[in-house]
Structures are given as C-alpha cells and as structure tokens.
Amino acid sequence: xxxxxxSMLRFRPLHASRSKMGEVGRTADFETAALPHLNELMRTxxxxxxxxxxxxxxxxxxxxQAWKSFHHxxxxxxxxxxxxxxxxxxxxxxRSWLFWRKTYNCxxxxxxxxxxxxxxxxxxxxxxxxxxxxxxxxxxxxxxxxVDVEEFSYxxxxxxxxxxxxxxxSRLSRGRRLLRVEFADVAKSYGIKSAKH
Numbered sequence: 797x798x799x800x801x802x803s804m805l806r807f808r809p810l811h812a813s814r815s816k817m818g819e820v821g822r823t824a825d826f827e828t829a830a831l832p833h834l835n836e837l838m839r840t841x842x843x844x845x846x847x848x849x850x851x852x853x854x855x856x857x858x859x860x861q862a863w864k865s866f867h868h869x870x871x872x873x874x875x876x877x878x879x880x881x882x883x884x885x886x887x888x889x890x891r892s893w894l895f896w897r898k899t900y901n902c903x904x905x906x907x908x909x910x911x912x913x914x915x916x917x918x919x920x921x922x923x924x925x926x927x928x929x930x931x932x933x934x935x936x937x938x939x940x941x942x943v944d945v946e947e948f949s950y951x952x953x954x955x956x957x958x959x960x961x962x963x964x965x966s967r968l969s970r971g972r973r974l975l976r977v978e979f980a981d982v983a984k985s986y987g988i989k990s991a992k993h
Contacts, residue, residue: 826866829875830859836876836946837883843941844887846930858883877948881956884938928978936971943968 837858841851861882862869869878929937942953943964950968954961 822866825871826863829869829871830862830866830879833876833879834859837879840880840941840946841883841887843926843929843945844938854883854886857886861886874952877952877956880942880946880948881958884956928975931978932971932974936967936974939964939967940971940975944972 834855838851838855841854841858842848845851845854858879862879865882869875929940932940938957939953942948942956943950948956950961950964953964957964
C-alpha cells in the first residue's frame with residue numbers, strides 16, 4: 797500500500813468520527829467513486845511535477861479537496877474527470893514551485909516516479925520521451941498528457957482545464973508538433989534521418 801493510500805485511510809476515520817449519521821454512507825460512496833482513480837492521478841501528478849514527493853503532496857491535497865467537496869459531486873457522473881479537474885486546480889495554485897521547478901535528473905527520478913511500461917520501440921528510451929515531454933511548455937504538456945496519455949476526450953479535457961474545446965485542440969496540435977521536433981533531434985542522435993515531406 798502506497799503512502800498516499802495509507803494517508804487516505806488515516807484521513808477517512810477522522811472525518812467519519814466527527815460527522816452526522818449519513819457520513820458512513822458518504823464515506824463508502826467516496827471510496828467507491830474516487831479511490832479507484834488514485835493510481836492514474838498519481839501517475840499524472842508525477843509526470844506534471846517530476847518528483848514523487850511533490851506528486852504525493854499534490855494527490856493528498858486533491859483527495860482532501862475532493863472529500864470536502866464530495867457533497868457537490870453527483871454520483872453516477874464522471875468522477876475521474878472531476879478528480880482530474882481538482883488535480884489541475886491544485887497544481888495551478890502551486891504553479892510557481894510545481895511547474896517551473898526543473899531540478900530533476902531524468903534517469904534517477906524516472907525510476908522513483910514511474911512504473912515500467914514497454915518502450916515505444918527498441919531504440920527510443922522512456923527517459924528520452926519523458927524528457928522531451930518535460931521540455932514542452934506547461935500549457936501544451938498538460939493537454940498532451942490528458943489526451944494522449946490519459947485518453948480523455950477533448951470535451952473532458954476542456955472541462956478539466958476550464959478552457960474551450962478549440963483551445964484544447966490548438967494546444968494539442970502545437971504540443972504534438974513540438975514533440976515531433978524533439979523526437980527528430982533524438983532520431984538524429986541515433987543516426988536516423990528524418991523523412992522529407
């Protein structure tokens with residue numbers, strides 16, 4: 797069990813013991829709706845901030861806010877998108893120290909923050925992909941992570957980020973274009989020439 801999950805379990809009884817009769821049901825509803833998304837949120841937080849410790853803090857704040865606001869959440873609606881909206885709101889509140897902090901050694905931190913996923917191909921390393929993603933400006937990186945990694949629809953991303961769908965599409969297009977440039981440079985380092993269009 798992760799530190800975040802342990803902290804969620806410690807957090808629950810504190811509030812349940814202070815609450816009215818319906819709180820046991822509310823707690824069960826919260827756990828059923830929100831906790832299945834913990835690993836996805838943690839993975840995204842780690843990609844956004846580059847540090848497992850900061851990502852755990854961000855997830856803790858996200859779940860605390862979700863718990864406080866759970867009476868506004870309508871059961872049966874998209875809890876995953878609701879939690880991601882809270883995550884991004886919390887991350888934006890700490891923008892100065894979360895998003896612009898670039899003191900991160902790619903290889904060492906990757907082992908600490910991310911689970912293994914099969915490489916894209918035999919020559920491109922996960923570190924290179926994540927370092928390229930890390931070099932994207934924040935507004936593009938967020939959209940690329942939500943659409944291409946977490947597989948949210950444009951409409952869901954627009955709701956999470958509170959921007960128009962056209963802005964999502966524009967940022968995604970620009971982010972993907974910047975990634976292609978980054979990967980072209982990586983390909984050159986392997987002696988692979990880019991195809992002419």
